[in-house]
Amino acid sequence: MPDINLVYYEDNRELREGLAFLVEATPGLKLLGAFGNCHNLPEEIRTLRPDVVLMDIDLPGISGIEAVPLVKAVSPAIQVLMLTVFDDEDKLFQAIRNGASGYLLKHTSPSELLAAIFDLHRGGSPMTASIARKVLLHFQSAPVPATQQLPTEDYRLSTRELDIVKGLVAGYSYKLIGADLGISIDTVRSHIRSIYDKLQVNSKTEAILKAMREKLV
Amino acid sequence: MPDINLVYYEDNRELREGLAFLVEATPGLKLLGAFGNCHNLPEEIRTLRPDVVLMDIDLPGISGIEAVPLVKAVSPAIQVLMLTVFDDEDKLFQAIRNGASGYLLKHTSPSELLAAIFDLHRGGSPMTASIARKVLLHFQSAPVPATQQLPTEDYRLSTRELDIVKGLVAGYSYKLIGADLGISIDTVRSHIRSIYDKLQVNSKTEAILKAMREKLV
DNA sequence: GGCGGCCTCGCATAAAGATGCTAACGCAGG
DNA sequence: CCTGCGTTAGCATCTTTATGCGAGGCCGCC
Structure with a gap:
């Protein structure tokens, strides 16, 4: 050897x-x-x-x-x-x-x-x-080893809503998200509303944090 | 023994x-x-x-x-x-x-x-x-942070600025952060300015994401 | 056919955030 | 002593978000 x-x-x-x-x-x-x-x-x-x-x-x-x-x-x-x-x-x-x-x-x-x-x-x-x-x-x-399986509560976001959340988590403004998805800023707002509703939050920041923590995206 | x-x-x-x-x-x-x-x-x-x-x-x-x-x-x-x-x-x-x-x-x-x-x-x-x-x-x-230990660039945030960043990451508004730290909202704004400057971002969202990803807090 | 959910869009207003300019105070270092 | 930086603070202005109210089109389901 x-x-x-x-x-x-x-x-x-x-x-x-x-x-x-x-x-x-x-x-x-x-x-x-x-x-x-x-x-x-x-x-x-x-x-x-x-x-x-x-x-x-x-x-x-x-x-x-x-x-x-x-x-x-x-x-x-x-x-x-x-x-x-x-x-x-x-x-x-x-x-x-x-x-x-x-x-x-x-x-x-x-x-x-x-x-x-x-x-x-x-x-x-x-x-x-x-x-x-x-x-x-x-x-x-710590339950480090096994796949940290938090129940990942199901907030029943629609696919479009998930698109929006992805945009948020990416750090985009409504305007950018709209441009990205090819929809108007008002539509983005509209989706944001229902997202906030489902996630039980009331600000972009909270939504992003919640989405990240619960790995919705 | x-x-x-x-x-x-x-x-x-x-x-x-x-x-x-x-x-x-x-x-x-x-x-x-x-x-x-x-x-x-x-x-x-x-x-x-x-x-x-x-x-x-x-x-x-x-x-x-x-x-x-x-x-x-x-x-x-x-x-x-x-x-x-x-x-x-x-x-x-x-x-x-x-x-x-x-x-x-x-x-x-x-x-x-x-x-x-x-x-x-x-x-x-x-x-x-x-x-x-x-x-x-x-x-x-196994561990989730398996992504990669990026060198955690040093952005040289002051202690006060870190306080503010913590507030942001906690999901607080300027008003709340100010109340929390016992300073005026304008001071919070002021700190936010220099934070954005140092982190090279220009929105609350970006700052939060960057802070989280680089685990500044 | 009607109901409900989803996606779309609009207008309006209030609140929060972003940014430019200014400035006082204290403290450390040249 | 003067400079630089951190911390504090205020004012003004513009942009972005948050939220209320409304509305039309599409699709699946009972």
């Missing part, structure tokens, strides 16, 4: 060099590059073509979290392992949503870090147990 | 005895009981009062998955670690939803298992990397 090719983003020079040393001493791993920021990330990733990217979260300029989608944009197959000193919940979930595949706290021992890299490359998602707990809790509390 | 008290449910006698041996040989752990099925689980848990329950998934009669809520019913503080040979996705998520805090494949080495028990007791959620990957994938695909 060929070596696992790594790229490392970390603004702290000592850590960067420490890991470089660690990786170079480990058979099966190859560090293609280590950088202090993500400003040239797309080019770096494109030219180096790593298998795994180690990403510090708190980078100056473009944060590690923002960098994840950039990596994934070059190639979704590249696995990103987040490294951080803080187990900030928000950042954790942002990183996960952005496509990170692993999440380790920096107090992780070198041997665990190395194991994590191999795990990651094997298709696993190594994470610190405390991180994993947070993820599980989200699963248990 | 007192020992971590364990109870183990596993129908395979060899495994049961193997783990009993392993635990007994480990300082800091104490096995209070090991059972081949969950038929008397509530009583067993109530009387033994373990800190951690190790639970095989494929048990005859009441499955390990069904058993998790029973354990949690006795005391939600008890941590449940699932052990299984199969990494069946459905079972995994059922177990998580039922309140399991950790999830290991049985090919896990004894030392990792022991580490997992300590992790669990410390508040972590040990899981095999491949299991963790499944969990993360659910996070990435």
